Amino acid sequence: MKRGRRPLLAMLALLALLAATTAQASQVYRWTDAQGRAHYADRIEGAAAADADRIVLPAGPTVVARLRVEPDAQGAQAWVDNLLAGPIEVMLHADGGAVASDPPLPARGTVPALSGGLLARIGPGTPRLRVTAVPGTPNARPRDVEYAWPLQTANVRIQQAWGGAFSHGDEENRHAVDFAVPSGTAVLAARDGVVMQAEAGFPEASPGEDEDELVARANFIRILHDDGTMALYAHLQTGGVLVRLGQHVRRGQVIGLSGNTGRSTAPHLHFVVQANRGMRLASVPFRMFGPQGVLRFGAAQAGGG
Structure with missing residues (x-):
């Protein structure tokens, strides 16, 4: 996959975002922080606003997370974008045989609210990757309320x-x-x-x-x-x-x-x-x-x- 296709991949990943909270069209802002991490939110304030991309989205069913594959010199980086306003736990899988990756697949991790997390670095090839996601963090400690x-x-x-x-x-x-x-x-x-x-x-x-x-x-x-x-x-x-x-x-x-x-x-x-x-x-x-x-x-x- 050529580097020139990265913006297209990012756009495709956003097309199925949660359409906020109504049956009307909504908008999502995407920006990258100083550490290179992608963030998503339904509004943005402060210095980051000047660098944010605004994308208008149609109403649609809830999507918890999206896989984003970024090619690099060694193969590719597999990122998962969390589309919820709370943490999610995710697992990255490879279908169709063994895949060289660091860490080995399936790889598991937690991604903070409305942000992206690097799950694994994938070796050369064209593996079929998929992500499963569950809302919340496994560190939840229910209180008696x-x-x-x-x-x-x-x-x-x-x-x-x-x-x-x-x-x-x-x-x-x-x-x-x-x-x-x-x-x-x-x-x-x-x-x-x-x-x-x-x-x-x-x-x-x-x-x-x-x-x-x-x-x-x-x-x-x-x-x-x-x-x-x-x-x-x-x-x-x-x-x-x-x-x-x-x-x-x-x-x-x-x-x-x-x-x-x-x-x-x-x-x-x-x-x-x-x-x-x-x-x-x-x-x-x-x-x-x-x-x-x-x-x-x-x-x-x-x-x-």
């Missing part, structure tokens, strides 16, 4: 609690709770944090759509907490994200609107606290104070998802 009621309602109706048979059987959602509320209900931040990831562009499902495909089509907000855990607020309505990537939010602040997107049988808010446990997400038990007092989620409840 009481979460606030995440809805602007005075009543509690639980469709599905911890261990629910419909969709809460996997590790990522074992301690998730589905709160039944009408579409358009205000969703509140249950804890202070930073908007790490969001999606607002998916429509509600049409009759007859494949259920497995619908799993990845739920609008959501992921908020990163100061102990490394992340709260996921899912099944929001189309355009139902009211915060932006990288924004600091406070407990009780309105962040979105509930809906019925994704694999959902009725309008509700899917709430779960997760932590990265080493290239995998696991749900974390949590305490929550509701409109009438402390909520109990230990007993699985039947119902829709």
Whole structure:
């Protein structure tokens, strides 16, 4: 690959960036710091602003990371650009046989928010490289925190609690709770944090759509907490994200609107606290104070998802 193609590679890597937090077109700024590291953000201030490239992006599904291959005299450098406003853990793989690299593949590492990280130096050849990524850092240490009621309602109706048979059987959602509320209900931040990831562009499902495909089509907000855990607020309505990537939010602040997107049988808010446990997400038990007092989620409840 010729050096002259580097700007094209960088542009291609950006085309599938997260389109901020609405169904409208958005923009992302890219700039390089004094150490040569690439950074991405939805806005930029200060001295770096003069050197930033502005790229307008269409709305689209969330992308966690992009592989960026930079040729050099020994072969190539494999970089991973983190497109989220929080850390991610990544692993670089080579398909189709052994590849000379330093370190050997698969190579694993953590990339800070909205920045790029060098994963490996690749020897001569044309290996087929791919990246897997998981939000969060494996160094998360969940604290015992009481979460606030995440809805602007005075009543509690639980469709599905911890261990629910419909969709809460996997590790990522074992301690998730589905709160039944009408579409358009205000969703509140249950804890202070930073908007790490969001999606607002998916429509509600049409009759007859494949259920497995619908799993990845739920609008959501992921908020990163100061102990490394992340709260996921899912099944929001189309355009139902009211915060932006990288924004600091406070407990009780309105962040979105509930809906019925994704694999959902009725309008509700899917709430779960997760932590990265080493290239995998696991749900974390949590305490929550509701409109009438402390909520109990230990007993699985039947119902829709």
